[in-house]
Amino acid sequence: MDLADLTAHELLTLISKREIAPKDVVKSCIDRIERCEPLIKAYLYIRDPEEIINSVREDMPYSAIPIAIKDNILVRGLPNTCASKILSNFIAPYNATVIEKLKEKSFNITGKTNLDEFAMGSSTENSAFGPTRNPWDLERVPGGSSGGSAASVAIGSSIWALGSDTGGSIRQPASFCGVVGLKPTYGTVSRYGLVAFASSLDQIGPITKDVTDCALLYSFINGHDPNDSTSLNVEPYRYSPLTGDIRGMKIGLIKELLVEGIDPSVERCIRDAVKTFQDLGAIVEEVSLPHISYSVPTYYILAPAEASSNLARFDGVRYGFRAGGKTAEEMMSNTRGEGFGPEVKRRIMLGTYVLSAGYYEAFYLKALKFRNLIAGDFKKAFERFDVLISPTSPILPFKLGEKVENPLEMYLSDICTIPINLAGLPAISIPCGFVNNLPVGLQIIGPVFSESRLFEVAYGFEQAMPFHKRRPQLGGNTYGV
Amino acid sequence: MEYEVNIGIEIHAELLTKSKVFCSCPVQFGAPPNTLTCPVCLGLPGALPVLNKKAVEYAILTALALNCKINRNAIFHRKNYFYPDLPKNYQISQYDTPIGVQGFLEIETSKERKRIRIRRVHLEEDTGKLIHSGGRITGSDMSFIDFNRSGVPLLEIVSEPDISSPEEAKEYLTNIRDILVFLGVCDGKMEEGSMRCEANVSIRPKGSEKLGTKTELKNINSFRAVERALQYEIDRQIDIVSKGKEVIQETRHWDEKNERTISMRSKEEAHDYRYFPEPDLVPLEIDDAWIERLRSQIPELPEEKYERYKDLGLTPYEAKLLAHDLEMSIFFDETIKLYNNPKNIANWLLVDVTKELKDRNKVITQTLITPQLMTELLTLIDEGRISGRIAKEILPEVIDKGLSPRKIIEERNLVQITDVSELASVIEQVIKENASVVEEYKKGKEKSFMFLVGQVMKLTKGKANPKLVNELLKKTLG
Amino acid sequence: MLSIEEVIHIERLARLKLTDKEREIYRNQLNDVLNYAAKLDEIDTSNVPPMYHVLPVTNVLREDIPRNNFSLEDALNNAPLKEEGFFVIPPILGGEE
Known part of the structure; x- marks a missing residue:
């Protein structure tokens, strides 16, 4: 087992015991990048290995634990493409707030990871620079949109990573890549410097190899930011060692998310997880959230509407790609027509349509009402339950190209993760089994600000069923146990 | 239509x-x-x-x-x-x-x-x-x-x-x-x-x-x-x-x-x-x-000032001009606290001071005149110590240098001559030097009287109290 | 069913230059999604208030203190075309006078 296969907290312990040198970890990750990146393509930009090694500081332990950043989170001086042609030449002139926070601890950034263009998609196939592949099966997608970050953590080309989640973009790729991903409570992690997709839904979160790393990384990025008006001024989460004691805890299994089009093997894994929780002393019951089945249409009105406005700024005037044109207007239309990929254009068209005169009430306003109903369902459920569970994705990682032609089908597979963004809640995805050597993810959902509870429940499960210890095998090289 | x-x-x-x-x-x-x-x-x-x-x-x-x-x-x-x-x-x-x-x-x-x-x-x-x-x-x-x-x-x-x-x-x-x-x-x-x-x-x-x-x-x-x-x-x-x-x-x-x-x-x-x-x-x-905290911060607005100024006896025209000029109205309001003749202040501000400001392309707060200096100037006129003409003459210095009108007139000996004996001797001199004019006057030519007054003012460099000159001259000429 | 004219209208509103082929594809795909969205008509929501924000927060305000730590170079670095501190673009209207 290489150092790149260990978790951050394991590595930190080894470093503090002086069993390994800080630079060894970084070198191990760089080695992994060199060996796996040509197959996986998790990164859109990798810093010069020399620089990464030279960024290690003996007095700053986190500088030894390489972190990968999704390429829609701005790191000053590094490219930020959002996997789009329209930002292909854009160099970030400032740091996102989360990056400022990481820099305080001298975090060592490996590079910027691949995503679906502007985080729109569930497979990382919508990248202008080519897809990322799933480390568990190179024929399959790593999920998306944070597919690069999830694949990188899974394969060890970084120890941990940041992603962003608008409708499942952290949790679903975490599930597909067999790693842990947290979508925090809306407003707990600053969005300043995250290229906006749908402002009322977006949230940055950690992607890690296990729950402890997830809690640790979350503790560094959460907290109030005066530069983000939607950032909450509440007591931030601080890491303390997890116990995993969930005895007496009431867990609700969301009925509606086990029915619609779910893969039977995924359902089996979830049923097994229920047993595990019961064995750990928790009480598990089914719970119905009657409006949750409206989440997908609600989301696919609200998110494109916000996106159509958020992406209006990419016009070739001040930065990014510029196409030709005799007039400013022509230049702007050409820039956007040539600069955006098909999925982004599709969503801009959809979003523009639902906001346009005569349709606002029928679509946008109605979707906001459903958002209220869906959030209300969760509120009610949390009167009875401490946490809720569901699959993270109703399906297993699918093959590249399998769903490209049918966007609606792809949208429907987001059913389990979307409602959580609509309600602004925290949810974590952890590995809960394997089917044909493909990972399956369990989603644990809590009320607002219940991240520490989610970590305990997830940690309890992880200790009982250590699926997180498995590592993908690549091209005959065996990494891991 | x-x-x-x-x-x-x-x-x-x-x-x-x-x-x-x-x-x-x-x-x-x-x-x-x-x-x-x-x-x-x-x-x-x-x-x-x-x-x-x-x-x-x-x-x-x-x-x-x-x-x-x-x-x-x-x-x-x-x-x-x-x-x-x-x-x-x-x-x-x-x-x-x-x-x-x-x-x-x-x-x-x-x-x-x-x-x-x-x-x-x-x-x-x-x-x-x-x-x-x-x-x-x-x-x-x-x-x-x-x-x-x-x-x-x-x-x-x-x-x-x-x-x-x-x-x-x-x-x-x-x-x-x-x-x-x-x-x-x-x-x-x-x-x-x-x-x-x-x-x-x-x-x-x-x-x-x-x-x-x-x-x-x-x-x-x-x-x-x-x-x-x-x-x-x-x-x-x-x-x-x-x-x-x-x-x-x-x-x-x-x-x-x-x-x-x-x-x-x-x-x-x-x-x-x-x-x-x-x-x-x-x-x-x-x-x-x-809302209430902000409401309490709203200053008196032109509309209210206008009504108040009319109540102080200004004409609607004067009231409107002053009420819509922020700097001038503040200056006015400060001055009426010191000097109780609003009409007089308004007149001076709207005519003489405004003219000086226009020449300088300035608003009143950009100059050195203060409500105190303005009051001093007007009081000097009221006390008969200077004439309106002298007041107008020294106004630019008050505006540009912020000098006290009282000091200016004292230093330059501009105080109005109200001493009867002093004036009497000047009048005597004027009568002596303008015998023919005096004759005309005595024949009933009213204009000649004004000429003689003018001559007295000229000799006193405008310092003579015009009212007093009138009285004395009439008396002397019988 | 969304007409091609409507697609072109949206395309103009969104300043997206599309090809005829793209228009036809998007027309069909948008129709699929919009038909699916009609699912929201299943429930009467006339008495449900819209949820604009999931946050129970109001009045997030900043004091009026000026600060400027973004340099002109930072501002112009990514500009496709610049001159003497300005961003430069093609003319607003064509030379059709």
Whole structure:
């Protein structure tokens, strides 16, 4: 087992015991990048290995634990493409707030990871620079949109990573890549410097190899930011060692998310997880959230509407790609027509349509009402339950190209993760089994600000069923146990 | 046929905050291009707005001063349209919950006193500035953009179409300007673009209930242009209608040089701004305590000053001139605390002081005259120590150097001669030297008397008390 | 069913230059999604208030203190075309005078 296969907290312990040198970890990750990146393509930009090694500081332990950043989170001086042609030449002139926070601890950034263009998609196939592949099966997608970050953590080309989640973009790729991903409570992690997709839904979160790393990384990025008006001024989460004691805890299994089009093997894994929780002393019951089945249409009105406005700024005037044109207007239309990929254009068209005169009430306003109903369902459920569970994705990682032609089908597979963004809640995805050597993810959902509870429940499960210890095998090289 | 005119006015006023409305960039004029910018006002990816408290308070203050109801829950919307000077290609503005609604403003014209209803007062952000090479929109090779102005807080004040003449429009506009200036929220300089105005104009046959088709007038860049542009447009519409044709709903541009309005010939599609609530900002909750705290900060406005000044005995003309001049009215109010003859102060301020200020192109606060010095000057006249003429003579020194009038007259021996014996000897000398004139006077030529008085004043270098000279001269000549 | 004219109208509103082929594809795909969204008509929501924000927060305000730590170079670095501190773009209207 290489150092790149260990978790951050394991590595930190080894470093503090002086069993390994800080630079060894970084070198191990760089080695992994060199060996796996040509197959996986998790990164859109990798810093010069020399620089990464030279960024290690003996007095700053986190500088030894390489972190990968999704390429829609701005790191000053590094490219930020959002996997789009329209930002292909854009160099970030400032740091996102989360990056400022990481820099305080001298975090060592490996590079910027691949995503679906502007985080729109569930497979990382919508990248202008080519897809990322799933480390568990190179024929399959790593999920998306944070597919690069999830694949990188899974394969060890970084120890941990940041992603962003608008409708499942952290949790679903975490599930597909067999790693842990947290979508925090809306407003707990600053969005300043995250290229906006749908402002009322977006949230940055950690992607890690296990729950402890997830809690640790979350503790560094959460907290109030005066530069983000939607950032909450509440007591931030601080890491303390997890116990995993969930005895007496009431867990609700969301009925509606086990029915619609779910893969039977995924359902089996979830049923097994229920047993595990019961064995750990928790009480598990089914719970119905009657409006949750409206989440997908609600989301696919609200998110494109916000996106159509958020992406209006990419016009070739001040930065990014510029196409030709005799007039400013022509230049702007050409820039956007040539600069955006098909999925982004599709969503801009959809979003523009639902906001346009005569349709606002029928679509946008109605979707906001459903958002209220869906959030209300969760509120009610949390009167009875401490946490809720569901699959993270109703399906297993699918093959590249399998769903490209049918966007609606792809949208429907987001059913389990979307409602959580609509309600602004925290949810974590952890590995809960394997089917044909493909990972399956369990989603644990809590009320607002219940991240520490989610970590305990997830940690309890992880200790009982250590699926997180498995590592993908690549091209005959065996990494891991 | 007689026509009735309906004019609605939309004012955009740049607020005098120190920083922009959604970011901390300084608000300043004349800085080199794009030096007052940041990720937020450049619309860089990932940047987010944070609302300036002062801008909100200025908006509430103005809404209160314009008798508006305040929306307790005001939210911001995105107004989506593409234009290269709008960095995000949407403007953060307000839609169905503006800060103030249903206000009004009273105006007084030569004909009547009238109430103009105000539909809404809302807060939004300004755009950047486009500069066209060659100075024209059409035909230029390239356009240049400076985003220093992008994100400067703008207050939009929209009236109902209650204005029925260019004269009323100008009155409305100057009243709004004065209120903004008195509140200290805007400098009101139309020529510099810190206050901008658009008008929609329509005409209808007198007595008709339905409003006529309106045109929207843009590019009105001065108070002078307002009246002329509107008059031109009204005449144009009347001309069209009286020929049996129809007014087309369109945007028209005021061409200052050629004094006409021209159609903005453009392939302008119907506006579809796709307003929706700005998800990057949270709602504003404006409670009673906040409103009352701000209400208590509203200074006395021109309208109230006007009434008070009339009660002090000023003519409506004097009262209006003073009441609408912030600096002058403050000076006046300070002076009447020290000197109890408002009419006299007003007279001096509006005539002599105003003339001196005009010569210097200054407002009174930019000079060194103070209410104390003004009082001193007027008291010297009242006490008969100097004549009005001497007072006028030394006024420039008081204004420019802040010197005490009392000291000036003492140092230069300008104190009025009120000593009878001293004057008597001067009179004797004048009579002696002008025997022929004296003769004429005695024959009944009244004018000759004035000449003799003049001679006395000349010999005393204007220091003689004119009243006393008159009396003494009459007595001496018998 | 969304007409091609409507697609072109949206395309103009969104300043997206599309090809005829793209228009046809998007027309069909948008129709699929919009038909699916009609699912929201199943429930009467006339008495449900819209949820604009999941956050129970109001009045997030900043004091009026000017600060500027973004340089002109930062501002212009990514500009496709610049001159003497300005961003430069093609003319607003064509030279059709």
